[in-house]
Structure formats: structure tokens, C-alpha cells
Amino acid sequence: MAAMNGDTLVKVEHLSRYYGDTRAVHDVSFSVSRGEVLGFLGPNGAGKSTTMQIISGNLAPSAGQVWIDGHDILDEPKIAKAKLGFLPEQPPLYRDFTVDEYLDYCARINRIPAARRRPALNTAKERCGLTDVGRRLIGNLSKGYQQRVGIAQAIIHSPPVVILDEPTVGLDPIQIREIRALIRELGGDHSVILSTHILPEVQAICDRVQIISKGELVLNDTIEGLLLRMQASSLLAGMRVMPGEAELLAIAGVRAVEMLDANRVRLHYLPEQNPAEQLVEKAVQHGWGLFELTPERISLEQIFVDITCDEPHVAEAAA
Amino acid sequence: MIFTIAGREMRSLFLSPLAWSVLAVVQFILAYMFLSQIEVFLSVQARLVSVPGAPGLTEIVVVPLLANAAIVLLLVVPLLTMRLISEERRSQTLSLLFSAPVSMTEIVVGKYCGVMGFLLIMLGMIALMPLSLQSGGNLDFSLCAAGLLGLLLLLGSFAAAGLYVSTLTVQPVVAAVATFGLLLLLWILDWSGSAADSRLSGLFPYLSVLRHYESLLKGVFDTSDVVYYLLFIGLFLILSIRRLDADRLQH
Numbered sequence: 001m002a003a004m005n006g007d008t009l010v011k012v013e014h015l016s017r018y019y020g021d022t023r024a025v026h027d028v029s030f031s032v033s034r035g036e037v038l039g040f041l042g043p044n045g046a047g048k049s050t051t052m053q054i055i056s057g058n059l060a061p062s063a064g065q066v067w068i069d070g071h072d073i074l075d076e077p078k079i080a081k082a083k084l085g086f087l088p089e090q091p092p093l094y095r096d097f098t099v100d101e102y103l104d105y106c107a108r109i110n111r112i113p114a115a116r117r118r119p120a121l122n123t124a125k126e127r128c129g130l131t132d133v134g135r136r137l138i139g140n141l142s143k144g145y146q147q148r149v150g151i152a153q154a155i156i157h158s159p160p161v162v163i164l165d166e167p168t169v170g171l172d173p174i175q176i177r178e179i180r181a182l183i184r185e186l187g188g189d190h191s192v193i194l195s196t197h198i199l200p201e202v203q204a205i206c207d208r209v210q211i212i213s214k215g216e217l218v219l220n221d222t223i224e225g226l227l228l229r230m231q232a233s234s235l236l237a238g239m240r241v242m243p244g245e246a247e248l249l250a251i252a253g254v255r256a257v258e259m260l261d262a263n264r265v266r267l268h269y270l271p272e273q274n275p276a277e278q279l280v281e282k283a284v285q286h287g288w289g290l291f292e293l294t295p296e297r298i299s300l301e302q303i304f305v306d307i308t309c310d311e312p313h314v315a316e317a318a319a
Numbered sequence: 320m321i322f323t324i325a326g327r328e329m330r331s332l333f334l335s336p337l338a339w340s341v342l343a344v345v346q347f348i349l350a351y352m353f354l355s356q357i358e359v360f361l362s363v364q365a366r367l368v369s370v371p372g373a374p375g376l377t378e379i380v381v382v383p384l385l386a387n388a389a390i391v392l393l394l395v396v397p398l399l400t401m402r403l404i405s406e407e408r409r410s411q412t413l414s415l416l417f418s419a420p421v422s423m424t425e426i427v428v429g430k431y432c433g434v435m436g437f438l439l440i441m442l443g444m445i446a447l448m449p450l451s452l453q454s455g456g457n458l459d460f461s462l463c464a465a466g467l468l469g470l471l472l473l474l475g476s477f478a479a480a481g482l483y484v485s486t487l488t489v490q491p492v493v494a495a496v497a498t499f500g501l502l503l504l505l506w507i508l509d510w511s512g513s514a515a516d517s518r519l520s521g522l523f524p525y526l527s528v529l530r531h532y533e534s535l536l537k538g539v540f541d542t543s544d545v546v547y548y549l550l551f552i553g554l555f556l557i558l559s560i561r562r563l564d565a566d567r568l569q570h
Binding site: 053056057058059060077078079081082084085086088090092093094095096097101105106108109110111153 | 327334
């Protein structure tokens with residue numbers, strides 16, 4: 001793969017994976033650059049975990065290729081795997097080890113030289129907030145702490161690529177914030193691929209979003225692009241003296257008018273032609289008694305549902 | 320890398336009460352057998368002196384002890400090997416090794432070395448019993464060494480077979496039962512030889528793990544016996560590696 005950009009750390013091409021006749025992942029291609037946090041979204045059973053397991057070398061693809069920093073995961077597994085850290089859905093923890101013992105073992109199997117092992121271990125513990133529990137048995141830790149140990153395990157050898165499968169499951173809100181901050185921090189000099197079904201999480205920490213549905217990639221966009229999609233295409237207006245529909249339709253940009261009740265109306269407008277200003281002007285001119293004006297936003301949830309549910313009419317409304 | 324994995328395996332074994340109880344029970348049972356064998360020796364000792372070329376201390380005490388140890392360990396090794404892969408697969412910790420820069424061969428050999436390390440400790444404790452006789456009598460050291468080597472190779476074979484069976488299943492108990500069945504079958508294969516069924520009668524006894532052990536116990540060091548065990552171990556280790564590799568292909 002000579003043509004590969006030096007800053008593309010993960011490159012996936014035409015990945016497919018079948019379990020018998022069941023198609024788990026079909027023709028998925030994408031790439032992740034250095035310093036990028038990629039959010040992988042999808043409903044349960046969409047193929048998120050399968051894709052991540054393939055990228056991390058835990059599962060062989062039925063077709064397609066994966067390169068980690070230019071090294072094919074199947075042809076040069078050792079070099080490629082040294083460059084990635086993986087947290088599976090179920091953290092791979094040895095419950096009868098202490099945190100220190102476990103992380104030391106992880107450092108060893110990731111071939112960290114003996115001299116650098118202790119600093120690496122301390123850094124990982126510090127980053128994941130595990131400094132106080134180093135001597136405790138993993139099996140006795142709470143779910144949140146176990147999750148942190150799982151993350152520490154994935155970053156202990158500071159790999160260029162970090163793959164996290166639902167890293168914030170089972171954490172309390174404060175821990176979630178900490179882990180998100182950690183992921184953002186990792187995004188500085190590593191590439192992070194993150195799967196989740198918590199939508200605000202994606203908005204909060206990812207640079208780019210991919211939505212996978214029924215094994216196929218249905219959306220690949222930056223967060224900015226996604227926010228643009230989420231922008232309002234309707235206004236909710238409340239007026240004491242309700243004007244006629246025709247008058248509202250006459251306002252430039254208004255596409256449709258939807259009367260909600262005697263005093264409230266929803267105005268649909270074309271993208272980039274927000275009629276709010278003119279509506280206010282007219283309302284003042286004609287004394288409509290405007291008392292409420294709310295831009296309606298499409299939530300990420302709505303986009304997610306629209307895209308993954310495959311209902312054309314809803315998708316159109318969202319566009 | 321292999322020793323890192325082996326070290327973890329041994330640590331895990333000793334962190335569970337299983338390893339300790341196995342060591343204790345095996346030692347207790349064999350110590351009882353050892354003592355009863357010494358009693359036999361003491362009762363016949365006087366008569367043996369007058370017979371020229373009569374069996375000595377080693378033949379009467381050590382050889383039966385090692386022969387019995389093999390049977391006891393046939394029961395015990397499946398309990399030690401059952402968790403090697405199946406437990407990791409069940410608790411989904413295998414992906415830690417799969418996503419680390421470690422080859423399948425290193426994983427399998429590492430785990431094998433780990434369980435062999437434990438079995439060596441056990442073998443050492445068993446060997447202490449006959450060696451203690453040296454304080455009051457004369458041991459035939461070469462015969463002892465041949466017997467211990469045989470027991471070591473036998474344990475190595477048991478462990479390799481157990482490791483392979485453990486890669487086949489998610490349930491440690493299933494792995495234990497299947498390993499036990501497999502080992503027992505390999506053990507009794509030579510029984511059919513006595514049926515004197517033409518050509519096959521030579522093959523089955525030859526495949527029996529017991530047969531090769533017996534000749535070593537007699538003090539006959541035949542390269543083909545040693546090679547049989549090494550091939551046996553190699554075969555099951557390679558099968559294990561192939562099995563783990565196949566894990567990634569199908570689910």
C-alpha cells in the first residue's frame with residue numbers, strides 16, 4: 001500500500017464478514033487520520049462490534065483489507081497489532097489479578113521494554129484514574145473501575161490507534177465525563193475509533209461520525225456536517241392574533257404552514273432561508289401579538305432513527 | 320513472550336485453590352502408596368537377600384510408585400488443563416492476547432509451558448519420596464531417572480492433549496471430561512492387542528501411551544519411545560495452534 005497517506009492511521013477497504021449465511025458486515029470502507037476521533041454508531045446488531053473486532057485482528061474478514069499505520073493486519077499481524085490498543089465490549093480482565101499485576105502483564109505482552117514498563121504503567125493508571133486502586137483485585141472493583149482498567153489496558157503501550165467498543169457502558173455520569181475527556185485527550189496524538197449507541201457522546205467527543213446499519217455504512221460525515229443536518233428547518237410561532245395561512249405563506253422562504261391550535265403555528269421553510277426576521281417584522285406591523293418563536297432542531301436521535309430505519313419519507317423530511 | 324504467558328498461567332493456577340488442592344491430594348495419595356510399597360519391601364527383604372539377581376529397592380518401591388503416579392495424574396491433569404483456553408474464551412479475555420502483538424504459536428506454547436511448569440513442581444515433589452530412600456538404602460539412580468523421564472514425557476503428553484481439548488470448547492468442565500476420556504482411551508488402547516486380531520494387534524498397543532511408559536519404567540531407554548512422546552506433544556500443540564487460528568475465521 002505505497003500510496004497511503006502518512007497520516008492515515010487506519011484504512012479499511014471493502015470489508016465484509018459473514019457468519020455462515022448471515023451477513024454481519026458488508027463492503028465497509030473508511031479511513032481514520034491521526035488525531036481524529038471517529039464515532040461508530042449503529043443500532044444493536046448492526047455490525048459495530050464485528051467491524052471493530054476485525055480491525056483489531058480478533059476476527060478475520062471474509063473479504064476486504066485493514067491497514068494499521070500502513071501494515072496489513074493479516075499479513076503483518078505483529079507490527080500492526082503493536083500499533084493498536086483494543087477494548088472489547090466485555091473488558092478482557094483477569095479477575096483474580098490486582099490492577100498492577102494485570103497492567104504489568106499487559107505491558108509485557110505488548111512488548112514494552114522492562115525499563116519503560118513502570119513509567120508506562122503509572123501513566124496509564126494516572127490517565128484512567130486508577131492510582132488508588134493499584135493493589136486491589138480486579139474482581140472486587142466496581143463495574144466503572146473495571147471499565148477503566150480495560151481502557152488502561154488498551155492505552156498502556158500508547159498505541160497510535162485506539163479502538164474502544166462502548167467504553168462508557170456502566171459508568172456513572174462523573175466517570176463518563178472523565179472518560180470522555182480522556183478520549184478527547186487521546187484524540188490529540190492518537191487515532192481513536194469509538195463505538196457507542198449513546199448519541200450525545202458522539203456529539204461531545206467525536207470529530208467524525210459513521211452510522212452503520214444492517215452491516216452497511218449509511219452515513220460518514222464530520223460533526224460539523226452532522227450539525228448542519230441537525231439545523232432547524234421549522235419554526236414554532238405563537239401569536240395572539242392568528243393571521244390567515246395565505247399571509248404566512250407570503251413570507252419569503254416559508255414552504256408550508258401547519259396550524260397547531262388557535263394560537264400556535266409551525267412554519268416549515270427551505271434550508272438557508274430562515275424567515276424568522278421577516279415574521280417578526282410583519283408581526284409587529286400587523287399587530288399579531290407574537291409571544292413565542294422557537295427554532296426547532298432535529299436531534300441527532302432523529303437523524304439516527306431516520307437513517308437506520310430506512311423509511312424514505314422521514315429521511316426526506318430530515319434532509 | 321512465551322515465558323510471560325507461561326508465568327501468568329502458573330500464577331493463575333496458584334491463585335485458585337484448585338492447584339493447591341491438587342498438589343495436596345496427589346501428594347497424600349502417592350505418599351500412602353509409597354509407604355505401603357515400603358512395607359511390602361520390608362516384609363520380603365530378608366528372603367530377597369538369599370536370591371541372586373532378585374529385584375532391589377528401586378524395582379519394588381520406586382517403579383510401582385511411578386506406575387501408580389501415572390494413573391493418578393491421568394485423573395488429575397485434565398483438571399489442570401481444562402481452563403487453559405476454554406476459561407479465557409468464556410470470560411472473553413482471549414481478545415487481550417489476540418489484539419496484542421503475540422503470535423498464536425507463542426500463546427499456545429506459552430500456555431503449555433505454564434501448565435508444564437506446574438507439573439514439574441508436582442513431579443519434583445513426587446521424586447522427593449523415592450529420593451528420600453537414599454538416606455537408608457541404595458537406589459538404582461539410572462532406573463529412577465528413566466522412570467522419572469518417562470513420567471515427565473507422559474505428563475507432557477497429557478498436558479498437550481488437554482490443551483488441545485481445551486481449545487475446542489467454552490466449558491472448562493466439558494474440556495476436563497473430554498480430556499479424561501481421550502487420555503483413558505489412549506491408555507487402554509493396548510487392551511485390544513490381546514485379542515490377537517491379526518495386523519491391527521500391533522498398531523493399537525503401539526499407539527497406547529502406557530506401552531512406551533512401561534518400557535521406560537523397566538529402565539529401557541529406547542529413542543523411539545521418547546520420540547513417540549515428543550511427536551505426541553508436537554501433534555497436539557500444532558492442532559491447538561490451528562484451532563485457535565480457525566477461531567478467527569469462523570465464529
